[in-house]
Amino acid sequence: MKNIITTLAMIIIVINISIADVKLEFKNYDKDNKGESEINTAIFTPDKLKIENKSKNGQITVIYNASKEKIIIIMDEEKSYMVMSKEMIENIGKQMEGVMAQMKQQLANLPEAQRKQMEKMMSSQMGGVSVTYSVDKTNETKKINNWNTTKYNLKADNDIKSEIWAAPFKSVGINESDMAVMKSFSEFMNKMVKSVPMAQKDPFSAMYDEFNGIPIMTINTTDNSVSELVSVTEYSASDSDFAIPSGYTEKKIPTSGGR
Numbered sequence: 001m002k003n004i005i006t007t008l009a010m011i012i013i014v015i016n017i018s019i020a021d022v023k024l025e026f027k028n029y030d031k032d033n034k035g036e037s038e039i040n041t042a043i044f045t046p047d048k049l050k051i052e053n054k055s056k057n058g059q060i061t062v063i064y065n066a067s068k069e070k071i072i073i074i075m076d077e078e079k080s081y082m083v084m085s086k087e088m089i090e091n092i093g094k095q096m097e098g099v100m101a102q103m104k105q106q107l108a109n110l111p112e113a114q115r116k117q118m119e120k121m122m123s124s125q126m127g128g129v130s131v132t133y134s135v136d137k138t139n140e141t142k143k144i145n146n147w148n149t150t151k152y153n154l155k156a157d158n159d160i161k162s163e164i165w166a167a168p169f170k171s172v173g174i175n176e177s178d179m180a181v182m183k184s185f186s187e188f189m190n191k192m193v194k195s196v197p198m199a200q201k202d203p204f205s206a207m208y209d210e211f212n213g214i215p216i217m218t219i220n221t222t223d224n225s226v227s228e229l230v231s232v233t234e235y236s237a238s239d240s241d242f243a244i245p246s247g248y249t250e251k252k253i254p255t256s257g258g259r
Contacts (some may be wrong), residue, residue, distance in 0.1 A: 021045045028055070031224040039230075045237050047181055063242050066184040073242065080249045088253065089191045132157055133193075135164075135210040144216050145230060147171060150212050154236035163219040166211040172232070 022044045027036035043050040049064040058077035064070075068084040105117050133156055140151040142165065149165035218227045 021235045021237040023233050025231040026227055026229045028053070029226050029228075031219060032224050034226075035055065041233060043241050045181070048237070049181060049185060050242055056244055064181075064185050064188070065242070066181045069184070069188060071188070074248065076245075078251075079245075079247060080251045081244055082251050082253055084192075084253065086191070087187065089188070093191065110259050131213065139211075145228070147216050149216050150213075160221055162221060164211055164215045165217040166213040166215045168213040172214050172216075 001207040024044065024086070025039055026042070027037040027039050028036075038054045040054055041052050047066040049062075053060050058075070061074040061076070063072040063074070065072075068095045071084045072081055073084070074081045107118055110118065133154070136155060138151045138153065138154045142149060142151075144165055144167075147167040148171060149167045152166055153160045154164060155164040174248040214229075216229050220226075
């Protein structure tokens, strides 16, 4: 699940610089070991996104279809995939509201020391009972790969979860209106963050529009991983780019009665 969440978070760097489709390259690496990096690719069209994320644990591909409001997550190592629709997220959200209400009530009845211990455990395992996310703009600036960027901090309550170096839309040759599919994806991810506790660990994609531009480099302060945009080129996408590979098996996500 951690790899899936990280991959979803990385979708934020996908951008569109013209009416044509775009293919991106970005590298992933540990903050203290930039020499060992993985080059990942992304395809972006007006209504679809595709991220191929390679890591030591294999490759995970995420496809988002704005017109159908659904995400397909492809696990190449397992030769399987999962489908998450808007309706599915909404159903999970309704179930989680009841579960979380019960958990809060049970925690309120515990002695303070035990309650704090339980809240800490829940926070590490499933995003916490109640977390408030915010994006704070700083006065720090620096040039990254020929883009002049400003630093933003993504916080969970008062803890910094990610450092985001973003550049204004125009400085990378795009208009804000070109980001329509990202706005759709952000709304989808915002519902997921509210409905799926595990997704709360990195709600990056759900808050992309608060950066007032395009994130060029993202540093996850939890695991010191870095995502850095390195190239943007025009690309002519086809239906096959967004197709599920032949022979892959769908893994169903339980929406009731499961953990």
